Amino acid sequence: MDEIRVLSATAILGYGFPDASFEAGLARGPHLIAADAGSCDPGPYYLGAGASFTDRTAVTRDLERMIRAGQRLGIPVVIGSAGGAGAAPHLAWLRGIVDEIAAGQGLRLRAAVIPADIDRETVLQALRDGRISALPHGPQLTAEDIHASTHLVAQMGTAPFVAALRDGADIVLAGRAYDPAVFAALPLLHGFDEGLALHMSKILECAAIAAVPGSGSDCMLGTLRRDHFVLEPLNPVRRCTPTSVAAHTLYEKSDPYHLPGPGGYLDLSDCVFTSEDERGVRVSGSRHIAQPFAVKLEGARLRGYRTVSVAGARDPYFIREIDTVIQGVRDRVADNFPDIPPDSYELLVRVYGADGCMGPLEPSPRPAGHEVGIVIEAVADSQDLADTLCGFARSTMLHFGYPGRLSTAGNLAFPYSPSDFHAGEVYEWSVHHLMATDDPAALFPITFVDYPGDPS
Known part of the structure; x- marks a missing residue:
């Protein structure tokens, strides 16, 4: 041939x-x-x-x-x-x-x-034998990571x-x-x-x-x-x-x-x-x-549950103050729920039109357009808690005061009703390593x- x-x-x-x-x-x-x-x-x-x-x-x-x-x-x-x-x-x-x-x-x-699929004991034994290595810039693998993974593949x-x-x-x-x-x-x-x-x-x-x-x-x-x-x-x-x-x-x-x-x-x-x-x-x-x-191992574990709210804003004063508004919302959430341990949830706010795609890697994070898209996301240990945190953050941002504000009817435009969406289970990579x-x-x-x- x-x-x-x-x-x-x-x-x-x-x-x-x-x-x-x-x-x-x-x-x-x-x-x-x-x-x-x-x-x-x-x-x-x-x-x-x-x-x-x-x-x-x-x-x-x-x-x-x-x-x-x-x-x-x-x-x-x-x-x-x-x-x-x-x-x-x-x-x-x-x-x-x-x-x-x-x-x-x-x-x-x-x-x-x-x-x-590869069974956990095989991976654990390889870990004990020193046959597992991290990918560049990745963390070292632990036994806890292996046990927490719902599925492991090579x-x-x-x-x-x-x-x-x-x-x-x-x-x-x-x-x-x-x-x-x-x-x-x-x-x-x-x-x-x-x-x-x-x-x-x-x-x-x-x-x-x-x-x-x-x-x-x-x-x-x-x-x-x-x-x-x-x-x-x-x-x-x-x-x-x-x-x-x-x-x-x-x-x-x-x-x-x-x-x-x-x-x-x-x-x-x-x-x-x-x-x-x-x-x-x-x-x-x-x-x-x-x-x-060597084979690349992949595994994922349950991180929590997600609720998301999508909104937009086009008031130039709101956009100018967006970083202050977001930090103020975070502070109000923490103040309103002091009994919820900070490490049991994440509150994420992505601003599209500023740094929504690249986050902290964005070289020009200041909004430059006439409007921005905002995604509020809460990830918590339960769906109920994620709902609570996202809903409170959304309502707080909706009515948050800022310098130059002219209208008190609301800062955000919601494209959907209901405004909050259950995104369900959230997984994170737990295993992303090489096994000899x-x-x-x-x-x-x-x-x-x-x-x-x-x-x-």
Whole structure:
């Protein structure tokens, strides 16, 4: 095999893709259809709560088309980070969708199911053995962090996927996984260069985001050869350029030359990006440097319960005094509820138009526009307490006096009634660390499920 073609359907399963783009990709004769299904970008809630951040109907739509195409072409379909966060409830959720598709279509399938959950005792033993390290700028892991986590997952690399494909899986459903692994596994099974395979896959995991104009809801084709790979979007309105592909290579990376992953890092010091034609880009020179294998651990614990109130203001005097008003509201809350320990709740106020996005990192925190958006948020040990604190802070800010105030009817404009919303459980990251392991596949046992197809 001189080349292997990989079709990336969408940036995250459930984000969708145009049927025309997908069919154009299928016409190119891909050897694999794959999609990453998750990310930790939406925050710790989804892992902690065991809930998907993608919609079931949307995921079913994408997955049904991918499975039917895989059956039509006789090629595997590979999905990683099931249900968004990739823990046991997420994997069961995605498998349930496959069950429905297979039964409804009468499909004969061999599915490999690969959980990513890791038991607490395994992590605790690794902690005792000194095999767990903090990520840069992160805290050291403690036994308390491990016990407090509702779900613990380890981010699998390519090895479990390679094993599943070697054993004849038509579809692979995996828990939390290194994003490029779902695309790189088949090339690695066929002996292609690891550096090129992983680099191509690192770009394919976001589908057509590396194109111009970019989109996470459109398809991308990667063609891997022995000394280079080519990327091209499948929608005629998009094209890849050396700049767009090189820029996306750096996506979420702090070092432009060294991209770490399980078992080593990509060295891009000698990488070259050149135009292949009007819409494609050829990439060469990517190298993989092996290191002792480690998996990234992810865990989330319950922090409390949240209530939120959204409002706006456009009085220039209120906006001028906004910092004083916020501090005055905080002081009134503390004064009005002296029996509530300060460490049992958080009262957050975000001012959009000032520093709502970056908070203390904002270089120009003073409001500059004619209006501001205000989000009052209370996080407490119970939903009732969060309701109480948010409601009191909201009413206090509504009637708070300040220099230059002309009207006493109220300082805030509320777009909704009721003005306060229960946001429910709040989770925070409790585990975000690396765990060294000698065997990259041992933590991730594979179970095969055979769908018999239509008996008629």
